[in-house]
Amino acid sequence: MTSPTPGLARAGGAPIGAPTKITQGSQTKGGVGESTLRPDGTLKVTGEFAYSSDMWHEDMLWGQILRSTVAHAEIVSIDTSEALATPGVYAVLTYDDLPTGVRHYGLEIQDTPVLAHGKVRHHGEPVAVVAADHPETARRAAAKIRVEYRELPVITDEASATAPDAVLVHEHRTDHHMAHVPHPNVLHRQPIVRGDVTAARERADVIVRGEYTFGMQDQAFLGPESGLAVPEEDGGVHLYIATQWLHSDLRQIAPVLGLPPEKVRMTLAGVGGAFGGREDLSMQIHACLLALRTGKPVKIVYNRFESFFGHVHRHPAKLYYEHGATRDGKLTHVKCRIVLDGGAYASASPAVVGNASSLGVGPYVVDDVDIEAIALYTNNPPCGAMRGFGAVQACFAYEAQMDKVAKELGLDPVEFRQLNAMEQGTLMPTGQRVDSPAPVAELLRRVKAMPMPPERQWESSEGADVRQLPGGLSNTTHGEGVVRGVGYAVGIKNVGFSEGFDDYSTARVRLEAVAGEPVATVHTAMAEVGQGGVTVHAQIARTELGVGQVNIHPANTEVGSAGSTSASRQTYVTGGAVKNACEIVREKVLELGRRRFGAHHPAWATAELLLEGGKVVTDGGEVLADLVDVLGDEAVEVEEEWRHRPTEPFDPRTGQGDGHVQYSFAAHRAVVEVDTELGLVKVIELACAQDVGKALNPLSVLGQIQGGTTQGLGVAVMEEIVVDPKTAKVKNPSFTDYLIPTILDTPTIPVDVLELADTHAPYGLRGIGEAPTLSSTPAVLAAIRDATGLDLNRTPVRPEHLTGTA
Amino acid sequence: MDFLRPASWEEALAAKAAHPTAVPIAGGTDVMVEINFDHRRPEYLLDLNRVGDLYEWEVGEDSVRLGASVPYTRIMENLRAELPGLAIASHTVASPQIRNRGGVGGNLGTASPAGDAHPALLAAGAEVEAVSVRGSRRIPIDDFYTGVKRNALAPDELIRSVHIKKAEGPQQFSKVGTRNAMVIAVCAFGLALHPETRTVRTGIGSAAPTPVRARAAEEFLNAALDEGGFWENGKIITPSVAKQFADLCAAACNPIDDVRGTANYRRHAVGVMARRTLTWTWESYRGARHASHPKGGAA
Amino acid sequence: MRVNFTVNGRPQEADDVWEGESLLYVLRERLGLPGSKNACEQGECGSCTVRLDGVPVCSCLVAAGQVEGREVVTVEGLAEYAKQRSRGGSAGTSLDEAQRWAAQGTDSRTGEGTGSSPRAALSSVQQAFIDAGAVQCGFCTPGLLVAADEMLEHNPDPTDADIREALSGNLCRCTGYEKIMDAVRLAAARQGEAV
Incomplete structure (x- = not known):
């Protein structure tokens, strides 16, 4: 039995609900809602698309970073003389060579030294940089830098961080979170309290408690951190870089260089994936410093080993949950404590704490909650943004809890979730009312209704096809020990930057006649990292301006900020900015038309006018003029900022506040086959149902959902950065030992897309990139529990956990 | 670093x-990783691609002479x-790309306990043909692995080939990794039945400082099969025997x-893996016996 | 050291090569062919896949000196390679074409006109990757294209399991592989129709 949201049930999975009115008609080909192809597709399949690591310049030098070999130590001395004397070496820089008093950077808290000063706080921290005429020369020179360390005890977990005599990771903290934390090694703490958990506990017929561990996941984007800094004649520098947010980089880079922002020009180079790992700076400042010091272009490209030290990771977490429910299947309360390991520097940890706490209950109606989330400062690798951003860790734990409560109550796990599913109008634990569709029960219904994959697909007339069995090509089973399991999960993710952040974007749109054709040019600073924002921008311009040809200008800092390509926000916010700018351009064009041609036809003054197919038409379809004639020699251009509805900070004591602008929901059903003797898992299918509000580009929507789902699968069964608890050193910084799913690990991912408009958002769209990463992991874990009967409380789950040999 | 490019085996x-x-360096699948990641800076690289x-x-x-660089x-x-x-x-x-370049010679030269070829070579029985200007010798595979990433080669020797006994009975190989493809062995197991000598040989990878044979297990199984007349009667191996072998x-x-x-x-x-590969090979052996004595009706 | 070899049918010479350089580095940094990608440089991701004497290999694990006198096809030459194949000829380059290539020159630095100019129409697998939505960030794409094209050359009607096995050495972090599967199925179907 399911209880779908009234009015939503409909067979067949066809999109239901109506998006907001598209003010322009749908006559123009390639507009919003179509699966148009990527404008950069051809360059990407011919190898001509220029990624940041492909940049090249005459006479360029190669930069190399020397990183700490220990996690926590005082730097007694650094001797660069031998490195500097190496033929082919142009510069060696340490902290003492930094040109200004601004020597730290950071997204929110400027606690990260450009180069280590007096102390290193994590394994792989940059200590010195070298520029030389060949990468090997630079490597050899870096190896000749003598650094003497005096090692300090390492802080690696909550106990060691908050011990009374704990060494302080940052001994001189002055940030604004200090006032609200119980210990200087606690970076941020966000409680959320609503209702009365003590009283609610009395009403509960069952209480389930659990303790969960989430391993450290890496973004593992394939394009390594890289870029080219070119010194310019005016004393400035031009940086070609792969990043998620050009203007955020600029804000952090310029003060360190001692340059005004206009002398630091930034152009987005091709980005080989990001997933949060490019929100923080990596080699940007180092390359600029070396270029300015040597007067030569400097290229830096990390290799995969260095990349594991060069960006922040997903926070590993410990999560402690208590759920209560009545016999009839209603949640009474949730009490939880989420401890996120932020590592040595702040990065995005405070915002991750905000998400983990505010989304910590999941997409359920719970009136009485007591939540606490904290992030620690430790000597582990710094952690920050990764797809899902705090909501991922919580979802893993609360979904495991939901299964356990359902089991205690003897209820079907999907039915139990539906009984407690939030919907439009539900109050979040923060007191915020959900004011757009929240089809949680319906998504669960849909994903459960999808046909199940056939059993024993690995059987064939020629025997077992090991490629379809757990262990795959490694030939570990021909069917022995293999048991199937099925699991479900659903999650909630916020869209956009929250907690009162001024989350705007900027778009510059130009419309002109070129060679007898109307051509639109869209210029934003949006970082295209693979998500397809450039595709969508062109679609929006076609729809709003009624033109066929749209040029996407390269992203750079010559236009205002687009905000970050993260938080599932770019189609919403920069898409919204492009739509807004197009609408203003359209009005200006119509005004131009009225001036030029208004006298010739009364409809110019009386009718509602549209731009369709390169013409000005009335809403009745009558053509009034060709756009090229209206435009003549004029180009109409506007640059405008655009904002979504404001949010507000969470109260530091109660966590109350309308902190989020939009929520996004996805549900998964995982079907796995587990070799129960060897503890090997084959995911057979990962079905997903997601509400996307409005699919601006259905093909891209599927790509986002399937990609996000697969990253969730990875952290369920294989992905984990392993840090030695005794030394805080990373043990597996390579693709040999940090494993991400191959095509043989990834199942079919059928997707059911729901389109229920959020009337507050452009076209009714909902940010989509992150939600599928949330529920995929707990669905896989639930399926493995179903297959094995084991109580699995950590992810990733490894063979030793499934075989009692940990 | 110098790059030496001999055009012939003698060179x-x-x-x-x-x-x-x-x-x-032949396939480069070990050496180049070490160079790319700055783990190794040999004075000379000796390219064997032109040999x-x-x-x-x-x-x-009786055997196959397998050139050291024959790709997987x-x-x-x-x-x-x-x-x-x-x-x-x-x-x-x-991966397919690596299998197109790498060969058994590299596995032996590196002598990593995780090398995939080792358990199969140990189980089949093989000799490594090591050659230098001083002459040629054959090193039994059982004597080849001398320590973690160490082998019995002299500094001036190169591996020319491996002489591997041709299978006279079923053989199996199984490897555990935490991914369904492209994964280094967590551990691996090779098993070969040698019906002519009424023996079984094993090879274990990644579960000891070097690849090893499970000699006690082989001796136990050889005796059990012998005593029960299994080789002759082709009976199903009893679970208790399989379990003892696995243990x-x-x-x-x-x-x-x-x-x-x-x-x-x-x-x-x-x-x-020992239990499963024993089952698979023994079933195959029994099936082959039935096929040659068609009263089983299989054919 | 100096290395002479053929890339996409065209003779190439690289000078002052450090002996530890990989084929990948020479292609990307010396010959202006950055299409082959540097994602892991340890043979684990396949993004640098090229064909060496016809065989798909990770170019990051081939020492530069090992390619002396050999033939390499990169993603930049894939369309031309496929065209030659469909003509039934050898996959090499005619003298005439080599001269035209030389006349065009390569401006590796901007990524314009590299290697494949004058640009051949896309190969069926390249077109299928675009059409099926198999490209997101695109960093894995060149290696996947070379591997997929080679598989279809030998196995024009692959099963899904065949495709997965053939591409199991190519990591993709964006797509979840579903659209890549679609693309290879599409390319196979289109090639089937064309025959």
């Missing part, structure tokens, strides 16, 4: 004699009948805890 041996520290002899194999009466892909495609265990192991090596294989391990797996898991998994 290669001369170069190795002149520069004993030279690191041979055609190393890419050839020859099927003899070739072994999978061409030597499945003669070297079934090694062919299965070859198929588990990394002894697990006991032959001397594994460590590392980032790829725990020691306990490795021991456990080797036991499971």
